Amino acid sequence: MSNLELDRIISSYEGKKGVLIPLLQDAQKLEGYLSKEIMRYVAEHSDIRLADIYGVATFYTMFRLKPQGKHIIRVCKGTACHVSDAGALLDSLRDELGLTEGEDTTADGNFTVMEVACLGCCSLAPVIMVDATTYGKLTVNKVAGILKNYK
Amino acid sequence: MSHIRIKVGMASCGVAAGAAEVYQAIQERLAAGGIEAKLEKTGCVGMCSWEPLIEITPPGAETVTYGNVDPKEVAGLLDRVAAGELPREGYTIVPRQETLADQVRIVLRNTGIIDPVSIDDYIAADGYKALAKVLDDMTREAVIDEIKESGLRGRGGAGFPTGLKWQFAYNEQKPKKYVICNADEGDPGAFMDRSVLEGDPHSIIEGMIICAYAIGADEGYLYVRAEYPMAIDHLRKALADAEARGYLGKSIMGSEFNFDLHIKEGAGAFVCGEETALMASIEGERGMPKIRPPFPAQSGLWKYPTNINNVETFANIAWIINNGAAAYNAHGTERSKGTKVFALAGKIKHSGLVEVPMGTPLRDVIYKVGGGMPTEKPFKAVQLGGPSGGCVPASLLDTLVDYDSITKTGAIMGSGGMVVMDTGTCMVDVAKFFLNFTQNESCGKCTFCRVGTKRMLEILERICAGEGRMSDIDTLYDLAENIAKGSLCGLGQTAPNPVLTTLRYFRDEYEAHIRNKRCPAGVCNALVSFTIDADKCVGCTLCARKCPTDAITGEVKKLHVINQELCIKCGACMTACRFGAVIKA
Numbered sequence: 171m172s173n174l175e176l177d178r179i180i181s182s183y184e185g186k187k188g189v190l191i192p193l194l195q196d197a198q199k200l201e202g203y204l205s206k207e208i209m210r211y212v213a214e215h216s217d218i219r220l221a222d223i224y225g226v227a228t229f230y231t232m233f234r235l236k237p238q239g240k241h242i243i244r245v246c247k248g249t250a251c252h253v254s255d256a257g258a259l260l261d262s263l264r265d266e267l268g269l270t271e272g273e274d275t276t277a278d279g280n281f282t283v284m285e286v287a288c289l290g291c292c293s294l295a296p297v298i299m300v301d302a303t304t305y306g307k308l309t310v311n312k313v314a315g316i317l318k319n320y321k
Numbered sequence: 322m323s324h325i326r327i328k329v330g331m332a333s334c335g336v337a338a339g340a341a342e343v344y345q346a347i348q349e350r351l352a353a354g355g356i357e358a359k360l361e362k363t364g365c366v367g368m369c370s371w372e373p374l375i376e377i378t379p380p381g382a383e384t385v386t387y388g389n390v391d392p393k394e395v396a397g398l399l400d401r402v403a404a405g406e407l408p409r410e411g412y413t414i415v416p417r418q419e420t421l422a423d424q425v426r427i428v429l430r431n432t433g434i435i436d437p438v439s440i441d442d443y444i445a446a447d448g449y450k451a452l453a454k455v456l457d458d459m460t461r462e463a464v465i466d467e468i469k470e471s472g473l474r475g476r477g478g479a480g481f482p483t484g485l486k487w488q489f490a491y492n493e494q495k496p497k498k499y500v501i502c503n504a505d506e507g508d509p510g511a512f513m514d515r516s517v518l519e520g521d522p523h524s525i526i527e528g529m530i531i532c533a534y535a536i537g538a539d540e541g542y543l544y545v546r547a548e549y550p551m552a553i554d555h556l557r558k559a560l561a562d563a564e565a566r567g568y569l570g571k572s573i574m575g576s577e578f579n580f581d582l583h584i585k586e587g588a589g590a591f592v593c594g595e596e597t598a599l600m601a602s603i604e605g606e607r608g609m610p611k612i613r614p615p616f617p618a619q620s621g622l623w624k625y626p627t628n629i630n631n632v633e634t635f636a637n638i639a640w641i642i643n644n645g646a647a648a649y650n651a652h653g654t655e656r657s658k659g660t661k662v663f664a665l666a667g668k669i670k671h672s673g674l675v676e677v678p679m680g681t682p683l684r685d686v687i688y689k690v691g692g693g694m695p696t697e698k699p700f701k702a703v704q705l706g707g708p709s710g711g712c713v714p715a716s717l718l719d720t721l722v723d724y725d726s727i728t729k730t731g732a733i734m735g736s737g738g739m740v741v742m743d744t745g746t747c748m749v750d751v752a753k754f755f756l757n758f759t760q761n762e763s764c765g766k767c768t769f770c771r772v773g774t775k776r777m778l779e780i781l782e783r784i785c786a787g788e789g790r791m792s793d794i795d796t797l798y799d800l801a802e803n804i805a806k807g808s809l810c811g812l813g814q815t816a817p818n819p820v821l822t823t824l825r826y827f828r829d830e831y832e833a834h835i836r837n838k839r840c841p842a843g844v845c846n847a848l849v850s851f852t853i854d855a856d857k858c859v860g861c862t863l864c865a866r867k868c869p870t871d872a873i874t875g876e877v878k879k880l881h882v883i884n885q886e887l888c889i890k891c892g893a894c895m896t897a898c899r900f901g902a903v904i905k906a
Contacts, residue, residue: 229608233589249666287509290512304337310896
């Protein structure tokens, strides 16, 4: 971890109010997640308490406390996707990636699978988002083809 | 103008359907020369089921909208258009006029028409005219009176009169006030705010500036959920352009009025759609709701008077100022004025965004505007209002869409999500789905919401697993009553609604799960059995290889059979089968 980078982030928010969330969002970009070291460092080099940092980091789903894969796959679990059998899609995706129960990141660190509440593309249900690209009207058989683009 | 005009719907739903590839194919064909055309990007036209779509207007001719466009067919199509044709045969032509016939577009007046990132396009569509009118000719009081007179009610779900809300913030005598736009559209099944944010960002900004002028605020925030990256991009561009043109910042349009507007990205918490939680989040804290009073109008962001409205509410403001309150309240019913945008999704032929006058029957929204059911499976229910709402059955399809009529059904208007369900949907499973959602999203502050939703979920899981008891239904009612009473914010107060409405209209389905150990819709895995259709099975062996318990036997190219004794009903075979031969019933 580059402390210089972290120092720059901390100082960019100095003297401003309501900074904790954007500060942590920026800090998370450094390693893709908020490590204990990052959270401690921020607490020690700002006037924000570690308890507040941990409280916010664990409250919002966007903050991750574990290392994540190179590509993030967000599987939409919104209502329209649910009635279009997003569950089966998720199962086959996890199966395709060889994830066992409780795991969300592949052993090679290439993919992390997350479930998200709604991506707002309900008319294309079921939908997944890989990094910033959304794929709609999916079937179980299309999933493997999409993953190939990211290997 | 001798150019052919070509517009491509490039909202994130269009892009997800492949609009970027279509746009690129058009660009490539135009670059090859020989066609005089102007290519434009626009937002969501609302006809999402036909995405990707392009609109072609040859000089002096009417516009034809092509749907389900394949990038490979683009060049050929453009060649024919250049040769003076507008071919219909062999292409999907979107029945745009028919789709729009029963709609009144106020909020969606520009989405899908203008280029969302062009401030000039917005200005050409009467943009910032309302702001000029307000600053030149209207007192702050007159603006508030106009909004009150329009009858506009908050479109975020609760339906509080907007003018009155502004009045409360106006009444406060404080040196600092804030305006916030709640763009934390979190209801699963709702995407109208996303479309407006992406497709017409200036209309929201203009509404916020007018609000700030009226209540006396000089600073504001757009709180946008981070799952909407395109919306955030378009808003950033729009804010920068508006500031450069003098619509934001100091001395707006030469007046003495100053207003600064910032974007705040959400960090992923559904409860932040609740206004006090949203403000806590902007302040950098955990987004947990606070007791009201004091209301945000008295003590909001950083304890200053704050007015919060949602995206759709703000998008109405400039139209009302330009056209007058009377033109607005000419639409709608006695107590619900104007129009409402709905996001139609689920089992419906033409999913997408529609805007209809308040008071339109649900039946018309689903069958006339939405085209009805996509398959032979009949309509079963429509889910309104997301996790706070409920499922309205076929017998109530003549309910009018207005705040009061929908509330009477046990659902709520909510933000406008409408997810249509057919007989293949299990209502107990739907209730379980929503309880799983609220249980996950409960911030944990109130015990009944935190623990009660968990207990309700466990009961629903038990029923779906075939282990329910008849007394469970009474327990669900009991928990529902207490959660509604014992929760501070809307999330908890309304969390039981999906269970209550399904119990009210589909109690027989709960009883079938409990008494007969049967899921009538054939959804709950534990209560169905998997068999293989002899006519469809080709003997590919894939299902047998996927089966975790080796319950499937069969030789290559011969019919496979599932041993019911060994089957754990995981559904892996059904997911794996490429021939639709596995039957779940």
